[in-house]
Amino acid sequence: MNSPSLEKLTEICRDVRADIVKMTAAAGSGHPGGSLSAVELMTVLYFKVMNHRPNQVDWPERDRFFLSKGHACPVVYSVMARAGYFPVEELITLRKCGTRLQGHPSCKALPGIEVSSGSLGQGLSIANGVALAAKLNKKDFRAYVLMGDGELQEGQIWEAMMTSAHYKLDNVCAIVDYNGLQIDGDVEAVMGIAPLAQKWRAFNWHTIEIDGHDLAQVLAAFEEAKATKGKPSVIIAKTIKGKGISFMENVAGWHGKAPNSEELQKALDELYGREN
Amino acid sequence: MSIKMLPTRDGYGNGLVELGATNPDVIVLDADLAKSTRSDWFANKYPDRFFDIGIAEQDMVGTAAGLALGGKIPFATTYAVFVAGRAWDQIRTTVCYSDLNVKIAGAHGGISAGGDGATHQSLEDIALMRVLPNMHVIVPCDAIEAKKATIAVAGIHGPCYLRFAREATPVFTAEEDFFAIGKANVLQNGSDVAVIACGPVVYEALLAHDQLKEMGISARIINMHTVKPLDEEVVLAAAQETGAIVTIEEAQVYGGLGGAVAELLVKNKPVPVEMMGVMDTFLECGTPEELAVKYGFTAKDIVAAVKRVLARK
Structure with a gap:
């Protein structure tokens, strides 16, 4: 895949945001909020960072992406379509009976989705497993996992955080979409997770804090994570x-x-101005 | 005549060791119970392919899912009550919905964890696993069959649940006996009644067969080691040819083997069925032998159930 400029990425991000509101509007349901917060993170990942082949979803050397916060699938579907996994026109079928774009992602329905998700807290464990398999097979691919901040209230995540560090899985890169809100309100009011970066550091993770809407910062964070050896990396993206x-x-x-x-x-x- | 006694978990350990030698993709995970589950037999021989995940069953199942996605054949191992119960959502949504090649081993199933009491007696695992799409559920009857089942699940694609027992139980099958997932073994032919059992209690059914024979009752004894997919052909033939069925399993009476048999028969060949198991209650501590007597898992209890079902014919 050609590596687009930051200007081009900005345009893609705008189209992805439009996709998200169009898809959810057409479906009459879905999760726009936590999809819109992750647009830059997902766009940079799919267009600049990951080693993948949209026309060969089972390419063994591909980097793996796991959407642990499965409800944010509109952003992933949009980025996948725009990266060439399937036609952009199909996005409008989100949540319709018979669609490949299930309300929460199904790997059986849509090639290119690595694993079905939607029940929170499970993605990091899965990323650890595939990262272990990569190490055992002496493969260089990496495992990326996007988590929500509210999702961090799930205990399994903290189990998995220990496992990643214990087995020194430097091929795991976790991304926290730290938008500060969950269904019942402010994350800190519902069940606080602060101080978040300190917690990840205490769990022996290389911890990178960024503005998750600044494309240059997002790209630099992924590069820093990739260069970090001997321990897993987390990108805590304020969004x-x-x-x-x-x-x-x-x-x-x-x-x-x-x-x-x-x-x-x-x-x-x-997004596009009045004239649109 | 004395019979050799071994726990079925030993068969699991032996099966893993054999797989370790023959299949480099086999990976074993445990949640801090490797000595108890016998996964340490594999760990000692193949330490590079063994990962202890600590006391974190949900993370263990998720890690196994990732290993399967990476082309490995992971065996996620711990006590049945913890893996089937605590990690059920991980098994459902990550493993079964995605149809991943994850093998799950539940040790200390049934009443065999006797002394530990109700918290550790896994009586719901068969029902919990059976209800999941894509899942295979296998309950070996002795240590030899347990080894065969362990090796067999590595050879098929998809989620498999294996249930083992803690206590030494009679080893009554032979190495050369036929074993195939989904194919029941008819251990005794009979025409008056059929007893369908899974797990070590199959041996009690064989003892019941001999006692019934002395009473002039011809009992067919079926070892239904694979609870899912159920061998429907063997069950329907038994119903057709004997006209009365008894099921027995070391599990809650609802939703397990008995439930599977009853669901099949009520649609196709309704005949009287007596379902034996734990009667919708939690048990208590005691030796497995004491619990078997108190809660009805002996040959004598099976004979009584056969008499009940024959009276309903």
Whole structure:
């Protein structure tokens, strides 16, 4: 795949945001908030960082991506479509009966999804397992896993954090979409996870803190993680839930609610300007 | 005549060791119970392919899922009650929904963890695993069959659950006996009634067969080591040819082998069925022998159930 410039990535991010609101609006349900917060993270990962072949999903040498916060599949579907895994036109089938784009991702339905997810807290363990297999087989591929901040309340994550460090899985890169909101409200009010970076460090992880909407910072963080040997890396990406759509930004209510047609038009106007 | 006694978990350990020699993709995981589950027999020989995940069953199952995605054949091992219960969602959503090639071994199943009491007696695992799409459920009857089952699951694709017992139980099958996943073994032919059993209690069914014979009752004894997929042909033939069925398993009476047999028969060949198992209750501590007597897992209990079912014919 050609490596796009940051300017080009900015354009892709805008199209991905439009996809997310269009898909969820057409479905009448879905999770726009935590998809919009991860747009830069996923776009940089799929267009700049991962070694993968959209036309050969079972390529054994590919880097693996696991969406632990499965509800954020709209952003992953959009990035996959725009990277060439399937036609962009198919995005509008999200959540429709018979679609390959299940409401939470199914690896049986859609080639290119590594594993089905949707029950929170499980992705890091899976990434550890595939990373162990890579080490055993002397393969160089890496395992990436995107987690939500609210998701970190699941105990299995902390079990898996120990495992990654214990087995020195430097081919694991965790990404925390730290948007600060979950369904019931502020993460810190529902069940606090701060101080987050200190916790990861205490679990023997190489910890990188960035602005998750700054493409250059995101790219640099992935490069730093890749260069870190002997321990796993986590990118704690400070983000804004609903980022890019003014009325969705920092509103927990947009976690799992689709825009209506008026809201969709308003969102697209914001992304592309009135003339669109 | 004395019979050799071994726990079925020993068969698991032996099976793993053989797989270690023949299949480099086999990986074994445990959750801090490697000595108890016999996975340490593999670990001692193949330390590079053994990973202790610590006391973290959910993480162990997830790690196994990742290993399977990486082309390995992982055996995630711990006590049945912990893996089938605590890690059920990981088994359901990650392993079974994705149809991953993960093998799950539950040790200390049934009443064999006697002295530990109800917390450690796994009585729900068969039902919990059987209800999952894509899952295979296998309950070997003795240490020899346990070894064969362990080796066999590595040879098929997809999620498999193997259940083993802690206590030494009679070794009554032979190395040369036929074993195939999904194919029941008819151990005794009979025409008045069929007893369908899984696990070490199959031996009690064989003892019951002899006692029934003395009473002039011809009992067919079926070792249904694979609870899922059920060997429907053998069950339907038994119903057709004997007209009365008794099921027995060291598990809750609801949802397990008895449930599977009853579901099949009620649709196809309704005949009287007596389902033996734990009667919707938690047990207590005691030796496995004491519990077997108190809660009805002996040959004498099977004979009584046969008489009940024959009275309903």
